[in-house]
Amino acid sequence: MNASRRAWPTVAIVSMVPALCLLVLCFLANEFITSAYAGIRGTGKYCGVVIFDRWDTCFLLSGDFITYVSESVKSKLRPYSGRAMQVDASDVFQPTNPGDALIRKYEIVGPAPAPDEWSMVDGLELVARSDFGQGGAPVFWIEIRNTSTSPISVDLSAVGPTLLASTRDAAHFGSDGRSAAVITRVSLFSALAGEIMRDGVRYSWSSAIPSLSYRPDRFLLEPGQTMKARITFSAPAGEYQFICGYGGGVHEKKSIASNAISFDVDARGIATLVR
Numbered sequence: 001m002n003a004s005r006r007a008w009p010t011v012a013i014v015s016m017v018p019a020l021c022l023l024v025l026c027f028l029a030n031e032f033i034t035s036a037y038a039g040i041r042g043t044g045k046y047c048g049v050v051i052f053d054r055w056d057t058c059f060l061l062s063g064d065f066i067t068y069v070s071e072s073v074k075s076k077l078r079p080y081s082g083r084a085m086q087v088d089a090s091d092v093f094q095p096t097n098p099g100d101a102l103i104r105k106y107e108i109v110g111p112a113p114a115p116d117e118w119s120m121v122d123g124l125e126l127v128a129r130s131d132f133g134q135g136g137a138p139v140f141w142i143e144i145r146n147t148s149t150s151p152i153s154v155d156l157s158a159v160g161p162t163l164l165a166s167t168r169d170a171a172h173f174g175s176d177g178r179s180a181a182v183i184t185r186v187s188l189f190s191a192l193a194g195e196i197m198r199d200g201v202r203y204s205w206s207s208a209i210p211s212l213s214y215r216p217d218r219f220l221l222e223p224g225q226t227m228k229a230r231i232t233f234s235a236p237a238g239e240y241q242f243i244c245g246y247g248g249g250v251h252e253k254k255s256i257a258s259n260a261i262s263f264d265v266d267a268r269g270i271a272t273l274v275r
Contacts (some may be wrong), residue, residue, distance in 0.1 A: 010014025041067070041094040041101030046087050046250055047112040049257040050080045053164050053215035054241045057177030060085070060103075061245040062255045064187045068102045068175045084112040084247075084254045093174075100174035100184065101250075104165060112254040119155070119248055121256050123148025124221075126246050128258040131230070136270030138233040138263060142188075142244050146221040154221050158255075159246050161231045165205065166239040172198075179241075188229055189215055195234075204234040211268070237267045239274075 010127050026212040048060025058074035060067045069077060077085065091105035115121060125145040144160060146152050163183035167173070173180035182203050183196065192215075195204035208230045209215065217264060221227060233242075241262045247255020 002066050026088060031218065039093050040097055043090055043092055044088070044251065045108070045109065046089055046103065046106075047084065047251065047252055047255065049084045049245065049247075049255055050077045050082065050083050051243065051257060052078065053179055053260065053261070054239070054262045055166055055177060055179040056126040057163075057175055057179045058162075058183075059175070060087070060250070061160075061162065061243065061257050062160040062250055062252060063247040064162070064169040064185050064190075065245075065250045066100050066162065066174075066181050066184050067250050068122055068177070068180075069106075070102055070104045071176050073105060076106075080108075082257070084256065086110060086112045087116075095172065095174055098185070100181065102174050102176060109126075115248065115255075116242065119158070120152050121247055123150070123152055124154070124246065124256060126244055126258040127132055128242060128261055130242075130243050130261050130263070130271075130273060130274070131272050133265075136268075136272070138242070138265060138271040140231045140233075140242050140261065142229045142231060142258065143226050144221065144246065145226045146223055149223050151220050151222050153218050154227065155218050156215055157187045158248060159188040159229070159244065160184070161186060161188070161205070161207070161229075161244045162242070163205070163233055163235065164243065165235070169198075170204075176228070180236070183233070189217055197221050201236055202234070203236075206232045234269070235265055236244070237265050237269075239264050240271075 048062035051061050058069040087106040088111040089103045089106040093102040126149050127143040129141050165182045166179050170180040193206035243260040244258040263271045265271050
């Protein structure tokens with residue numbers, strides 16, 4: 001400590017204590033927020049619906065989270081396409097944190113464990129349909145249907161609309177295939193709209209739920225009821241696919257996925273369905 005610091009009067013040091021405490025609290029709060037959004041993807045068990053997209057890239061979809069499965073080992077999961085499975089990953093690569101990960105070695109454990117009552121997915125059906133209209137913008141409806149005979153509590157933060165794209169920079173997103181999710185880790189509860197820049201390219205989205213005057217974290221869906229949400233994307237010319245997941249995080253239990261919808265966007269921003 002230098003002489004000038006030793007000469008600080010006691011009163012000055014005491015007066016700094018509240019400020020220092022506030023600084024520490026702000027730092028801790030920032031660390032907590034960062035940790036909440038970041039997540040180190042290590043070895044261990046992963047769950048999700050097995051998806052092979054239009055480019056044959058394989059991933060596990062669990063709500064608004066994606067975990068890619070390497071091209072070299074994806075064939076083991078092909079018989080389980082569309083099913084919620086659990087794998088035990090012994091080699092996981094995550095290029096960025098926060099960011100999606102790539103499973104490079106794993107063993108299939110079996111069907112994803114059933115969730116608890118608070119995270120019920122049985123009895124729910126998730127359906128996606130396009131609504132491009134005359135303007136040709138990539139607009140989609142997500143329908144969550146209660147096909148059971150009992151009310152089901154639906155968690156909006158676990159509904160994850162996901163936009164996949166053909167990209168030569170898939171490795172930047174965690175994928176080693178021909179495609180990657182350019183919009184992911186977005187839920188119907190987290191934001192009404194947003195945008196993301198990928199290598200100077202802007203992708204944006206917005207959502208609306210006509211039946212809800214505000215967005216609670218949870219709402220009750222009665223037997224036979226359907227909740228509809230409208231998702232609008234803005235993306236540059238290219239090849240895309242839309243899919244939506246509902247369920248927990250990457251290490252959680254059973255989840256469900258909607259049907260996938262393939263489309264292309266031309267230089268004018270007009271979307272066209274691809275069969």
